Amino acid sequence: MAETLHDLTRLDAWTGDADDLWLITAIIQPFKLEALTLALDALPEFGGMTVSDCRGFGRGRVRSDVIDYSNKSRIDVAVPGRGRALDVARLIARVAHTGRGDDGKLFISRLSGVVGIRDFDVDHDAL
Numbered sequence: 075m076a077e078t079l080h081d082l083t084r085l086d087a088w089t090g091d092a093d094d095l096w097l098i099t100a101i102i103q104p105f106k107l108e109a110l111t112l113a114l115d116a117l118p119e120f121g122g123m124t125v126s127d128c129r130g131f132g133r134g135r136v137r138s139d140v141i142d143y144s145n146k147s148r149i150d151v152a153v154p155g156r157g158r159a160l161d162v163a164r165l166i167a168r169v170a171h172t173g174r175g176d177d178g179k180l181f182i183s184r185l186s187g188v189v190g191i192r193d194f195d196v197d198h199d200a201l
Contacts, residue, residue, distance in 0.1 A: 095185040095197060096159035100149045101128065101178040102170040107147045110169045114151065117165070121201045124150040132176065144176060152188060154198045 102110065107125065114120055129143035149166070153159050163182055171177060190200035 093154070093198075094156055094159075095188055095201070096153050096156065097181075097183050097185050098149075098151045098153065098159060098162050098166065099181040099183075100151075100166045100170060101130065101146045101181075102149065102166075103172060103176070103178060104145055104147045106170045106172070107149075110149065110166060113165055113169045114162070117161070121153070122151075146178060152185060152201055154201055 100110075104127075111123075111125075114123060126148045128146050128148045130146060131141070131143055151162055151166075153162055159182060163180055166180060188197055188200040189195070
């Protein structure tokens with residue numbers, strides 16, 4: 075049976091410790107940005123995010139005579155702990171989903187470290 079949007083059980087296969095730092099990068103439709111911002115901000119202890127405009131294309135979207143990039147929004151969220159990273163990834167997938175082929179992507183990776191530029195806080199303290 076296909077994985078349902080609300081299930082996302084394959085995310086549970088990610089390995090990592092409770093103390094690991096994670097970076098979730100989402101490329102989403104721009105019209106989903108406001109709803110996603112409100113949903114993320116409602117999470118307990120949500121520390122913030124970085125948003126930027128970007129453009130791109132997916133498989134089969136480039137022809138030799140025309141390159142048609144589609145506008146997207148990029149969201150970067152750094153979070154402490156595997157459990158919180160999974161919660162954020164699931165929330166983004168649920169809120170950003172439209173069911174269309176150009177919904178976007180989620181990229182999830184472990185961070186080697188984080189440094190706050192103002193106070194030089196490190197890792198968890200920097201988030």
